[in-house]
Amino acid sequence: MNNKTRIAETKTPEKMILDVKDLSVSFKTLAGDINVIRDINFSVDSGETMALVGESGSGKSVTAMSILRLHDEEKMNYSSGSIYFQGNNLLGSDESAIKNVRGSEISMIFQEPMTSLNPTFTVGSQIMEPMIVHKGMSRTAAKKRAIELMELTGIPQPHYRFDAFPHLLSGGQRQRMMIAMALACEPKLLIADEPTTALDVTVQLQILLLLEKLKKDFSMAVLMISHDLNLVKRFADQVCVMQEGNIVEQANVAALFNNPQHPYTIKLLDSEPQRVIPEGETDSLQDKKELLSGHNLKCYFSSSKGFFKRTTNTVKAVDHVDLFLREGETLGIVGESGSGKSTLGRCLLKLEKCTGDIYFDEKQIDQLKHTALRPLRKEFQVVFQDPYSSLSPRMTIEQIVGEGLQIHFPQLNKEQRRDKIKNVLIEVGLEDNILWRYPHEFSGGQRQRIAIARVVILEPKLILLDEPTSALDVSVQKQVLVLLRELQERHKISYLFITHDLKVIEAVSHRIMVMKDGKIIESGETSQVFNKPKEKYTKNLLTASLFKNEPDEKLIA
Amino acid sequence: MTKNLTNAQLINLSPQQRAWMRFKNNRRGYYSLWIFIILFVISLFAEFISNDKPLIIQFEQQYFYPLFNDYPETSFGGDFATMTDYNDPYIKDKITGNGNWAIYPLNNYSYDSINYFAEIPNPARPSEQNFLGTDDRGRDVLARLIYGFRLSVIFALVLTAIGVIIGIIIGSIQGYFVGKVDLVTQRLIEIWSSMPELYLLIIFASIFKPSIGLLVILLSLFGWMGLSDYVRAEFLRGRNLDYVLAARSMGVSNVAIMFKHLLPNSMVPVLTFLPFRISGAILALTSLDYLGLGVPPSTPSLGELLSQGKDNIDAWWLSMTTFSVLVGTLVLLIFIGEALREAFDTRRG
Numbered sequence: 001m002n003n004k005t006r007i008a009e010t011k012t013p014e015k016m017i018l019d020v021k022d023l024s025v026s027f028k029t030l031a032g033d034i035n036v037i038r039d040i041n042f043s044v045d046s047g048e049t050m051a052l053v054g055e056s057g058s059g060k061s062v063t064a065m066s067i068l069r070l071h072d073e074e075k076m077n078y079s080s081g082s083i084y085f086q087g088n089n090l091l092g093s094d095e096s097a098i099k100n101v102r103g104s105e106i107s108m109i110f111q112e113p114m115t116s117l118n119p120t121f122t123v124g125s126q127i128m129e130p131m132i133v134h135k136g137m138s139r140t141a142a143k144k145r146a147i148e149l150m151e152l153t154g155i156p157q158p159h160y161r162f163d164a165f166p167h168l169l170s171g172g173q174r175q176r177m178m179i180a181m182a183l184a185c186e187p188k189l190l191i192a193d194e195p196t197t198a199l200d201v202t203v204q205l206q207i208l209l210l211l212e213k214l215k216k217d218f219s220m221a222v223l224m225i226s227h228d229l230n231l232v233k234r235f236a237d238q239v240c241v242m243q244e245g246n247i248v249e250q251a252n253v254a255a256l257f258n259n260p261q262h263p264y265t266i267k268l269l270d271s272e273p274q275r276v277i278p279e280g281e282t283d284s285l286q287d288k289k290e291l292l293s294g295h296n297l298k299c300y301f302s303s304s305k306g307f308f309k310r311t312t313n314t315v316k317a318v319d320h321v322d323l324f325l326r327e328g329e330t331l332g333i334v335g336e337s338g339s340g341k342s343t344l345g346r347c348l349l350k351l352e353k354c355t356g357d358i359y360f361d362e363k364q365i366d367q368l369k370h371t372a373l374r375p376l377r378k379e380f381q382v383v384f385q386d387p388y389s390s391l392s393p394r395m396t397i398e399q400i401v402g403e404g405l406q407i408h409f410p411q412l413n414k415e416q417r418r419d420k421i422k423n424v425l426i427e428v429g430l431e432d433n434i435l436w437r438y439p440h441e442f443s444g445g446q447r448q449r450i451a452i453a454r455v456v457i458l459e460p461k462l463i464l465l466d467e468p469t470s471a472l473d474v475s476v477q478k479q480v481l482v483l484l485r486e487l488q489e490r491h492k493i494s495y496l497f498i499t500h501d502l503k504v505i506e507a508v509s510h511r512i513m514v515m516k517d518g519k520i521i522e523s524g525e526t527s528q529v530f531n532k533p534k535e536k537y538t539k540n541l542l543t544a545s546l547f548k549n550e551p552d553e554k555l556i557a
Numbered sequence: 558m559t560k561n562l563t564n565a566q567l568i569n570l571s572p573q574q575r576a577w578m579r580f581k582n583n584r585r586g587y588y589s590l591w592i593f594i595i596l597f598v599i600s601l602f603a604e605f606i607s608n609d610k611p612l613i614i615q616f617e618q619q620y621f622y623p624l625f626n627d628y629p630e631t632s633f634g635g636d637f638a639t640m641t642d643y644n645d646p647y648i649k650d651k652i653t654g655n656g657n658w659a660i661y662p663l664n665n666y667s668y669d670s671i672n673y674f675a676e677i678p679n680p681a682r683p684s685e686q687n688f689l690g691t692d693d694r695g696r697d698v699l700a701r702l703i704y705g706f707r708l709s710v711i712f713a714l715v716l717t718a719i720g721v722i723i724g725i726i727i728g729s730i731q732g733y734f735v736g737k738v739d740l741v742t743q744r745l746i747e748i749w750s751s752m753p754e755l756y757l758l759i760i761f762a763s764i765f766k767p768s769i770g771l772l773v774i775l776l777s778l779f780g781w782m783g784l785s786d787y788v789r790a791e792f793l794r795g796r797n798l799d800y801v802l803a804a805r806s807m808g809v810s811n812v813a814i815m816f817k818h819l820l821p822n823s824m825v826p827v828l829t830f831l832p833f834r835i836s837g838a839i840l841a842l843t844s845l846d847y848l849g850l851g852v853p854p855s856t857p858s859l860g861e862l863l864s865q866g867k868d869n870i871d872a873w874w875l876s877m878t879t880f881s882v883l884v885g886t887l888v889l890l891i892f893i894g895e896a897l898r899e900a901f902d903t904r905r906g
């Protein structure tokens with residue numbers, strides 16, 4: 001096939017370190033085996049970075065786990081194929097042989113650094129463990145090496161951190177520790193399963209640069225799994241695009257991005273969010289009246305200790321924030337995790353206690369009691385990040401979408417309510433015959449549409465969108481953004497759009513605000529902030545998250 | 558049959574249907590459930606199976622239904638105007654001979670009917686008349702076992718139902734409102750649970766006339782506590798999920814959030830514990846009866862039979878049969894419970 005010829009030019013059998021041949025994997029279920037990997041072939045040379053790219057459910061993680069046979073053998077079936085690592089078939093070898101390979105020849109880092117370190121041991125002892133087990137090093141030698149490795153991965157004060165427990169470290173530091181642990185035995189192959197997905201953008205860039213440097217220093221091969229095409233474009237040498245358990249295209253980075261062959265690859269490359277707001281609309285909104293405004297908003301969480309409840313530690317989640325939002329406008333609030341952006345959104349909608357004045361539609365709402373607020377709730381609605389947890393799994397679609405109607409439109413009878421539900425489902429791009437189905441029958445994108453239908457049906461003036469696309473695959477993400485824009489144009493809804501993703505915020509918002517540690521660092525019109533950021537933090541953020549876009553000299557400088 | 562489903566069909570099943578499939582997949586639990594249901598349904602019709610009155614009598618071209626009506630002996634040519642004892646050989650002769658006929662139940666005794674016509678002293682070993690012998694007052698053991706099983710199961714179901722309802726209400730209030738409400742309730746529960754249950758029962762048994770109703774009330778006062786903890790924990794977990802926040806942002810009232818959103822998603826521990834709670838309740842009743850603190854003496858009860866077995870250690874038919882019934886019931890319930898637990902374990906596909 002075309003793919004094979006394109007890859008063959010660069011491959012030489014001598015350098016080949018990992019060779020996966022005709023691998024098929026299936027899950028064992030009550031209904032028989034479900035094939036999740038179908039006859040895939042790829043190989044990794046030493047010193048090169050191979051990226052497995054695909055949307056969720058495409059089988060990329062299953063492939064990586066199969067190499068180390070980390071699956072529960074009772075639930076998985078390696079129906080055919082072989083995985084050669086330095087000439088040995090890993091699928092054919094017994095458990096003890098695999099154990100010798102794991103952690104010493106091939107090591108792996110996982111997506112979630114928060115849970116992949118054992119909280120009951122110090123990080124130092126966890127880094128030492130593979131060296132003692134695989135290399136038979138003495139404790140003192142292992143400790144010396146562990147501290148070297150920690151230094152290598154850029155941990156400040158490694159001597160001091162050696163005895164730290166994982167909870168004392170930040171997410172980025174933990175991922176560095178994971179990398180140090182993975183490198184402990186100088187593996188020939190490092191499998192990185194979405195190594196930076198759980199991290200903030202600025203940290204992500206640091207970790208990826210570190211991995212790239214270490215790859216050269218140790219001359220190891222890296223098998224990187226990612227859903228992020230831009231990251232892959234910047235850091236990988238070879239790319240395999242996976243779709244539903246098949247490798248649909250395989251090429252080196254330049255060939256794949258410049259001349260994609262398979263329609264799925266083309267679709268993936270095309271799913272980068274594009275600006276959905278027409279030129280000049282931002283200006284035309286200037287004289288619209290303010291729908292929502294907040295003045296001097298503060299939300300502090302304090303932990304108190306002792307009998308007299310002395311306040312020992314105060315977290316200023318939202319700290320002296322002022323903002324306003326006009327009718328029909330989208331205000332993007334961007335920030336890294338812990339910046340207080342979600343708390344700010346919840347404060348504004350009175351879902352969180354806070355101090356400060358909040359005006360909605362020229363009414364002051366911050367002093368209103370629970371019951372007085374209830375009729376107003378119709379006007380401002382929320383769409384949450386995770387469509388899997390925001391829909392109750394035991395309610396039908398009709399119940400979910402219709403729940404608000406019963407409260408805010410009690411005059412409707414059952415038939416009218418059902419008509420309205422059907423209309424709104426069609427409006428958000430779903431079928432109207434799904435009324436009696438349950439959320440689990442739908443994909444992430446469809447669920448997010450249902451969540452949007454649930455709020456749009458109330459005809460609100462304002463919708464708080466709290467990371468509405470972060471849990472979705474890229475191709476679906478774009479569709480949801482387009483849908484949101486259509487609804488805004490049709491119903492003149494204002495959006496308060498909270499996200500950490502700068503590309504998304506650039507695509508949808510008229511104005512943006514950058515948040516850090518509960519404070520607004522910078523705000524202004526989208527184009528202005530993106531092209532001429534004033535603050536250093538904003539500049540860093542832009543560099544880190546757009547490293548993938550055409551490298552813009554001005555931004556890095 | 559599950560094998561014939563395609564992947565697509567499997568995916569389209571609702572969570573409940575999948576849970577049912579997993580339940581059925583545990584054959585032991587599935588069959589246990591059926592056996593238990595069948596036994597319980599049969600025991601509900603105990604009057605038709607084990608009774609000292611015939612189901613139907615044709616006497617001199619007339620039909621009699623002694624199960625539903627009382628007839629004096631004189632209706633069947635007897636001498637007295639008292640209630641007929643249909644096991645009296647004299648009456649039996651009258652209603653079965655001479656072209657008359659009667660259909661007797663499978664076992665000719667009710668739980669309180671005494672075999673006055675036994676040839677051996679009580680407790681009598683199993684014989685043609687009393688299939689499993691009689692107890693020390695001459696009552697048929699088989700009949701007492703059937704009625705005793707029924708009473709135990711009904712008692713356990715009622716007790717469990719009350720405990721579950723109270724447990725859910727208190728647990729959900731604690732888990733949803735948290736803070737002071739939770740703190741105070743939790744302390745009250747701790748105090749309440751440290752009350753010596755058994756002594757209270759002994760005291761109450763000496764003050765009031767013992768009855769099933771009193772037992773249900775007393776045991777219910779204590780029976781809900783274990784469950785409320787689980788419901789509370791589920792609510793604590795669930796109240797922070799986005800769908801609850803979404804409902805709150807839509808202005809749904811607290812009660813509606815608790816019962817429409819949180820409760821259906823918190824039922825897994827409740828359902829999983831049901832069979833174990835039922836078996837616990839059966840055991841509780843049995844042990845109280847054994848100690849003589851339970852139901853009044855004439856009521857058929859497994860515990861009372863066991864205690865007779867202890868007093869008449871030679872009468873193996875008393876202890877062995879009761880023991881088998883008790884163990885059988887508990888084992889069935891535990892198998893069902895295991896299967897339920899597996900059914901709600903979503904990792905099982």
